[in-house]
Amino acid sequence: MLSTAELNALAEEIRERLIEVVSQNGGHLASNLGVVELTIALHRIFTTPKDAIVWDVGHQSYTHKMLTGRRDRIDTIRTEGGLSGFPKPYESEHDAFVAGHASTSISAAMGLAEAKRQRGDDGYVIAVIGDGAFTGGMAYEGLNNAGKARGNLIIILNDNDMSISKSVGSVANYLSEIRTKPAYFRFKDSVSHLLERTPMVGRQIKDALVSSKSKLKTAIYHNTFFEDLGFDYLGPIDGHDIDMLCGALMRAKRISRPVLIHIATQKGKGYQKAEENPGAYHGVSSFDIEKGNPDISNEDSFSTAFGRALVGQAIKDPSICGITAAMKYGTGLQFFKHKYPNRFYDVGIAEEHAVTFASGLATGGLRPVFAVYSTFLQRCYDQIIHDVALQHAHLVLAIDRAGLVGQDGETHQGIYDVSMLQSVPTMTLYSPATYRELRHCLNACLYGEEGPCALRYPRGKEDGRLAFLDDLPCEDHHLFPGKKKGGKVVLTYGRIFAEVYPAAQKVGASVLKLTKLFPLGEDVCELLCSYKAVYFVEEGIRSGGVSERLASQLAESGYRGRIHIRAIEDGVIPQASVESTLAHLGMDEAGIARFLEQE
């Protein structure tokens, strides 16, 4: 058994390796540096896979991977064929549950714990969830149910006083209050002592406090919300003190009710540059350890192009509001916040609230724009139908990271939004391929359309090959004629046009590039009908996408030519660079050229 000193040395060693690996491969640095001691303590007190650890969001699981047989492969993290940057049960039996989206761990852990209870397995289930994920309503649904859980369930609230952007909302204030006050146990003890030492009535008051019917006792002894919900609350505890962490975990093991352990950690702990600016080291590309120069979020990208375009509109229109769900930097909304703080809303990791709140703003006469990653928009399907479309609200969804995302892998691919939104009544969707088109589409969504509108654009930069689009007029769709009139035509949209266009030129096919995906006028179908073969290339899930929609319309219209669809048939797409993924899917230039050679 390692001594405390040895454990601390291990922590330092792990930290160095983490910095080294993330500086090479990119990844989530600050959050991983924050939980080194916690992870060591967890694996000292518990034994996976008999005991299960459920990491919320999961981007803080690197140390866990190193301690569970994957240390020698940690340098492959986030690379094609390498370790995932998130927990993956198919990667290791020590990864109890998939993660990537926030606020799911309590629900999943409660399920695992109930299963163990039902099956007579005495193992423990531990959910580790950050204060950021606590701003998501699903965490609360989990808490509300887990407070009465009968299994061996322990929830660790990893409170680092910030989520991805600074933690927002009243719960953050509440946690901050209980975090900064003297440790709760000491507080309880000192109240008892104070009262015991008080002459005359002190003792009586203390006895009254201890009486089960005393309201004062309820007020003092049950002074955290978590206790009100049925948890035994332990904390706050220094999350970088391995001994204290082990003590709390041992204590939690002995308690038969659900336990919530509240620990305070520092994001970026041990790497000064990340401690000072944890937001900049949340999710990074490779960087220089000495210089500490991770990607800064206002470098040229679709996100910043969007952020700047929104500011450009907001200067002219005081009714524009900007909304983010804890992704101020990721979505480029920092520019808007800086300039118009009074019209900016960071709602926390609460996409559902964001959409319905935006619909309220719109109903009240404002022009809200909710900027959100495609993969997280999946959280809002019901709200978009029920609270926006049925409310006839005019608002704009700015969908970032639409399409393939690369190294984050399965859990973050932005491939469902087109299919999801196409089923929503009265929905309008644009898909710009360049920054200039993005500005045009934003303007169209704000002023040219009614009802719910959205524009979707990819992660990263504009493709240099598309510079020629800047010389063309911005239209809902544009035809690039091929060699032969009435020959082959390819329908596509968005960034993938950069692969489709040169491939089409090789085979002499025409290309119909959509900028507005729906609703579509009848002219699109009519145009396609004038070709002898129609090819669709769609960087999104096939089911419910634009290709299926148009192919079925062509079929209904009696079109007699050939139809071919290349879209994403299987939504499980592992981590790899976007280029490599496109090649696997047959959607790079060469793959599309082969596709177009089919008759």
Place this chain on the structure above:
Amino acid sequence: MLSTAELNALAEEIRERLIEVVSQNGGHLASNLGVVELTIALHRIFTTPKDAIVWDVGHQSYTHKMLTGRRDRIDTIRTEGGLSGFPKPYESEHDAFVAGHASTSISAAMGLAEAKRQRGDDGYVIAVIGDGAFTGGMAYEGLNNAGKARGNLIIILNDNDMSISKSVGSVANYLSEIRTKPAYFRFKDSVSHLLERTPMVGRQIKDALVSSKSKLKTAIYHNTFFEDLGFDYLGPIDGHDIDMLCGALMRAKRISRPVLIHIATQKGKGYQKAEENPGAYHGVSSFDIEKGNPDISNEDSFSTAFGRALVGQAIKDPSICGITAAMKYGTGLQFFKHKYPNRFYDVGIAEEHAVTFASGLATGGLRPVFAVYSTFLQRCYDQIIHDVALQHAHLVLAIDRAGLVGQDGETHQGIYDVSMLQSVPTMTLYSPATYRELRHCLNACLYGEEGPCALRYPRGKEDGRLAFLDDLPCEDHHLFPGKKKGGKVVLTYGRIFAEVYPAAQKVGASVLKLTKLFPLGEDVCELLCSYKAVYFVEEGIRSGGVSERLASQLAESGYRGRIHIRAIEDGVIPQASVESTLAHLGMDEAGIARFLEQE
């Protein structure tokens, strides 16, 4: 201005009318009887539409409708062309926001309030939300943001100690505790008095309590979670005392911070039969006022057929668990709960948690079945992709109220589930048309399939016209040959087969009835290809549905025949009987017969 006595007389009059109308038209009785006094008080203190009232779920808005110019039309409620059973902004400017799904009101109201603030409008926005809706995470996301709202926002927590099923979870216990203890103000006052009257140190302790740095003060004076979140908390208040309600509302109006008023009401108030059994009078069909015989939930229906079938499986298999999101009776799970309470979970109105929790159970080795209405399953799109499909969890979604639902109208139509689930990787979906097929499909989902599975079935009873199906083998699909081999074929599934089959017989067309919707073997496409014309009839949204999927596959395969699709093109379908709605959509027998006459 009416006197208190006159207001109480008005309340009685409204109550009588409510009972009368709901006994004729069906609707939500217990919840409406519970808020008569609240609604009167709200309209006495506030002025709509300048002030906006946002009703959560909205089925309790009948009194509101009667007090806002719709009293003479209240007898048309829930009928075709009549008043909606839910708030509808297009019906009246006094209905501030659409409702139908739970837990949305705080978010919407905060949006409306922020819009008023930004636009310099000094009107108030009042959200009225029940304790049941408080079990939904979205309410918490709303609270977490609204606690710092700067607009004129008032939240009324209508606490009737039960949601649709009995309120569940720790929050319910918490509310129950603060509801049943002496009124909060009185409590605060009495503590102060007690301490003042305590000789010697009492005064000192009191002074210490009042000192802003005192931890005790925090513990005693801020003893509700709502205050911790930033609200001024007023309550608990008797929700049937109009004077007290008016007093609290006046007080709330004068407070510049967000206010939460906690009122205690009785569901079914004033109609003894509903007071005694509010669950039975939650949502009812027409009934006899004297006898009080609303639809009882264990009468013959797809829901009860499902509930009984699940019990039948659970007898043989101890790993089966039943989960509901506050719809124990609606989904027929009451039988399961009664027989297997230890394997039954009512998670509250928390569909997101339900899915991820079920995935945890499945990962732990159990066989969870989550029974949920189609329209509420929309809340879980992301969880089904992220926490179930990517986790490779094998669980069963039992989707009730799939297809058209009738009088509940737009907000409750079950028309998106097929499209939504078809995009989910590895998903399997069945669509039984009879009770017998339902039993078969449940068994197939539990034991014949892997990964995420679902079966969907309509509201109400089996169609008597389908009795002949009971004599056929249960297969994934079944061909009913028409007069002419290779002529017309209709592809359809589910209840609508009862309309399609006789229509097809009229024109001599074959019918291919699917029971398993996806994944589909290639044989289905091949079979369709052997006909000269393929017709699709789908009681669901077209976009992403089975028709589009198959039509696009036929087109790709080079099919040269004619293709026609009849599905729901526009998801906004107003209230009317299912029969009438089918006729409007051209999906009744006559409409389909006309459709099939097309070449």
